[in-house]
């Protein structure tokens with residue numbers, strides 16, 4: 001049987017062939033340990049890692065030494081939040097917002113258990129946090145503000161530059177989870193006044209298992225308590241043998257993404273608009289979560305009132321999509337993001353996320369429209385029959 005059409009690119013993306021090609025030699029003949037300083041195997045691995053670090057740093061206007069490689073964004077987020085909190089002897093205050101990924105919210109919770117105060121700010125009906133509410137939440141104890149760039153469920157883009165300026169003005173560290181925007185939206189850590197930033201390769205057609213934390217080393221110099229002890233790799237910030245093939249793949253992934261960033265963003269937006277138009281022209285009761293104008297162009301999150309998302313997904317056998325974030329699809333609680341934008345439990349249980357990617361085609365979107373519309377039609381008419 002043919003596999004379903006993949007419309008879950010915010011959960012993860014397939015590897016770009018160019019990325020795979022760049023990685024392969026580092027699984028084969030260039031297998032050296034980047035920490036081996038006595039032979040050519042080590043040198044070539046080390047050079048590839050450092051060249052990749054430069055490429056990744058440049059892509060966010062950072063310096064190479066400000067990049068610490070991690071196993072992914074979850075680890076980078078833990079390093080940022082626990083790392084900052086670990087440098088204080090007394091309990092301080094962190095500000096974040098309600099639609100963050102669980103990697104941020106759960107890490108903040110663990111700091112809260114240690115006695116820190118955490119403020120979780122609400123968002124508006126489009127999923128956007130008001131910069132003024134961030135400024136109003138600042139206390140004398142606030143040391144870190146953690147706001148994501150773009151949301152993984154509804155694509156909402158946060159006013160990062162405005163919040164960065166507020167942080168700078170108040171001398172508070174600013175951490176941005178940029179997993180969903182890296183390679184898609186412009187990121188300039190200097191201009192946006194970002195002190196810490198997490199990114200991961202597998203959302204931009206790179207390999208799973210590699211991410212980085214950017215931490216500013218000048219104006220301000222961010223101090224972090226390391227979370228993984230060992231051989232002192234990564235300037236002592238994160239021990240463990242560096243996975244050179246994954247790092248090379250990560251750098252290639254951002255290079256490929258940046259080459260076509262604007263045109264790809266536009267093209268995916270066109271496919272998303274077609275998908276949305278095709279669904280809403282047949283099902284006028286459909287509700288959009290987030291906004292088309294201020295959302296990632298490849299995201300479409302919608303609710304069909306009174307229809308259960310799990311049932312719809314099971315019946316849409318020709319497409320692979322999700323009910324929300326991949327991390328929350330294992331639990332049956334309605335999405336905290338959909339609830340944060342004001343939907344009740346019943347509506348939140350009907351939310352579907354479609355996320356389009358580089359390898360989707362117009363034909364696939366056409367097929368998806370008819371698959372979605374037919375399944376929704378069938379469920380609606382079965383419900384109507386049961387009622388009568």
Ligand SMILES: Cc1ncc(COP(=O)(O)O)c(C=O)c1O
Pocket residue numbers: 010011071072073074075101103148150151152177179180199200201211325326327
């Ligand atoms: C916004 C956001 N933050 C963090 C993560 C975690 O990233 P990783 O899978 O690299 O740990 C994800 C991925 O699901 C995400 O979408």
